[in-house]
Amino acid sequence: MNLRDAEPATVARRVGDVILAVEGVSLAFGGVKALTDVSFDVREHEVRAIIGPNGAGKSSMLNVINGVYRPQAGQITYRGTKRSAMEPHIAARAGIARTFQSLALFKGMSVLDNMLAGRTLLMKSNIFLQALRIGPALAEETEHRKRVEDIIDFLEIQHVRKTPVGRLPYGLQKRVDLGRALAAEPKVLLLDEPMAGMNVEEKQDMCRFILDVNDEFGTTIVLIEHDMGVVMDLSDRVVVLDYGRKIADGTPDEVRANQAVIDAYLGVKH
Amino acid sequence: MNAATSRNLTIAFFVLLTFGALAPMAFGSARFPQWLEVVIGGLMSGVLYALVAIGLVLIFKASGVFNFAQGAMVLFAALTLVRVMEKLPFALALVVTLAAMVALAWLVERLVLRPLVNQEPIVLFMATLGVAYFIDGFGQLVWGSDIYTLDIGMPKEPKILLEGTFEGGILVSTEDVIAAVMAGLLVAVLALFFQKTGTGRALRAVADDHQAAQSIGIPLNRIWVIVWSVAGLVALVSGVIWGSKLGVQFSLQLIALKALPVVILGGFTSMPGAIIGGLIIGLGEKVSEVYLGPYLGGGIENWFAYVLALIFLLFRPEGLFGERHIDRV
Structure with missing residues (x-):
């Protein structure tokens, strides 16, 4: 069951135009490719999840959007302005806030x-x-x-x-x-595994807060999360990364049914 | 070491300190007024050590850099002030010197800290060593290397207090009292700045976590300029006080070496620690010099601070008020 359907308040929430678009972003640390040609967009007021197995490049993606890392290729369009590199404090000034996976x-x-x-x-x-x-x-x-x-x-x-x-x-x-x-x-809130290391009760609380933020303040949310159940309940659309590449993009139901995603999460027989 | 042992050690230290300071009285060798003079004199020079130590703590907290150049900055500030005062009135010269210190902070950030961002602390420390020698040489190149007298109109005559209470009263240096008041004012202003202003809050935030501070929109580079400027201001105040006491000369920058044991004692990250550490060392070295000197052959003032710091490094490396680092395995 999707939490969205259960709450009538969310009906009023309107997903708007594209606020943030990532186009062809590639990022490498020396020989290690963290991201390869990743493109996706985020619409205003939506909850957008980025998921993927460990080391898929999720946090790197967030760090690129936030300006901590400079991608070698590609660009990011935020509210109509294109850019390839960014400083964290300038991103903050432009209305992008974030939380950290390991608390900071x-x-x-x-x-x-x-x-x-x-x-x-x-x-x-x-x-x-x-x-x-x-x-x-x-x-x-x-x-x-x-x-x-x-x-x-x-x-x-x-x-x-x-x-x-x-x-x-x-x-x-x-x-x-x-x-x-x-x-x-903020206009856009980047959440890096907001529920990592929490027990079920804490997770439920955090889910409620995230949904309320999205409903009440209309904040656009980009979310990284490991817990698939949580992701499916919370998000409007999901991007799936694996080994730094985008392998799927769509609604939770579409993503869940995608063969490439199933393979990435469950492994394939060789 | 657990929290209780640690607290007990602190208490034991303070008990020992009080006992040590009072011992000359208790064992009868000292006359009360004379003892009071020694204690007051010790605390006064402690205030001055604390001032230099505050400069060190400021920079260490905000950027994790141990700034070896603090002493050179004190000398440079005093030197600039004294030479500018030859042409301009004191108030104006003070403003010019302050501007020079801010310019220096900006240059250090631009030319040293920014290219070395994310390097090991030891690399940054070595860089400040270089900065120290540069400022030292540059200052003397521009302003000359003579000994200058800095006269800002502080009364030199010592005052005799409490003449009615004790025979002969107690002798207190007016200069020291004024210096202590100035230092106190500076500390109050700094506390106000750090606790009550948004910029102060931003500075504390940077001191706590660089990455998080950047993510909420605090520009690290500007914060470093501000911090080094404030450290420059502190250096200026120390330079004025020490300079008018001892004359403006090369040896002025050696007082930074006394500030090192002070921050070890107080803790590298604690401003109150720097103040209390300074007072303890000032008091300790004066009392032991006067009352233990005759038995140990004198010269205690020169090594007291370092031995105390050594003991602290052995038993309590984080200092009295510093943060303890607990690493997770």
Whole structure:
């Protein structure tokens, strides 16, 4: 059963035009080919999954979109602008936020500060005004605080707002990671295995959060995930990578029925 | 070592420290006013060590680089200030010097840090060694290598306090007190900057995790320029204080060598650690020099800090307040 069908609220969600298009991207580290001529697109407001066996190049793909890696060939069109290389902070400025497979949180800082840091780009006022908390800076800080508190409520982590992130259990850290990405009010959210290492209950919570983000804020989501059940439930369309090549692309049902995908996941007799 | 043992060690250290500082009193060899003078003098020079140490901690936290050039930066700042002051009034010269320090930060980022990004820490450390020698030579080439007196109008006359309470009162150097106040102000401003501003939060974020910081839109390169500029400001303040105390000369950059044991004691990543470490070393070396010197033959001030640092490296390498690294196997 698809979670989408079960929730009437999702009917209102409208998948729009192509917001992000990847064309012919190839990436190699020395002799190792991580990605070979991969093309796919992501439509506005949809949940797009990238799946594939270990080492298929999923994280590399995310890192190319996010600007951590520079592909040797190919280009990426994001909201009508073509580019081949990118810097992570410029991607962030353009509205692409991400979470990390192995957590990359600011461990020494509180949950609140982690989220506020996520809004760094949205802060406008002068640093001296900020330090003294006067004039427009005070109003701005209050506004940022309010937005962040909303996200904290949304993710149900009010009880640990002031706790240094390093002390939280893994499942909650994953939520903070998502929250920090959300705090930037992104157009596109890249999630790198948001449910890795979680138990069933935590996975269900995380699924709910991802769907709610997509429904309530209309955020476009690109998702990497290992758990096939989760992927099939969550996503509108799925791209399948194997050894750095795209082997299938379509709705969950189409992908599930695809022989190449079955072979890649289950292996073939030689 | 588990958390409890570790905490006990810290407590034991502080008990030992207090005992050591009070011992001269308890065993009767010291007169109270004289002891107080020694303690105050020690704490004052501790403040100055702390100042240089803060510069080291700043850069280490934000970029994981141990900046060997901090001492050279102190000398360069003082030298620039003193020579510009020959032409311009003090306030203006201060602004010019600050601009020079920011330019220096920008150059270091552009020419050294950026090409070496993602290299091993030891490579970056060696690079700052080169930077240290360059700044040292460049400063003397441009500004000359004479000894200059830096006079910013600090009163040189020591003050006698509490004359009514003790016979003869206690002698306190006004210069030291002003220096300590200046250092305190600087630390307060830095704390405000780090805790209350968005940029400060961004700096803390970079210190915690480079990759994550970039992903939320913090440009690493600009952050490095800011951090080295702030370290330049700290170097300038230390340069002004030390320079007006000792004269602006080559040996000024050797105080960075005293800052090394301070950060080992306080922890490489802790700003409060740098301050407390500085105070402990300042206090420790003065008290032991004055009261143990006669028995051990003097010169304790020269090695006290290093021996203490050595002990810390043996038993508590992360320092009093540093982060402990627990590696997963």
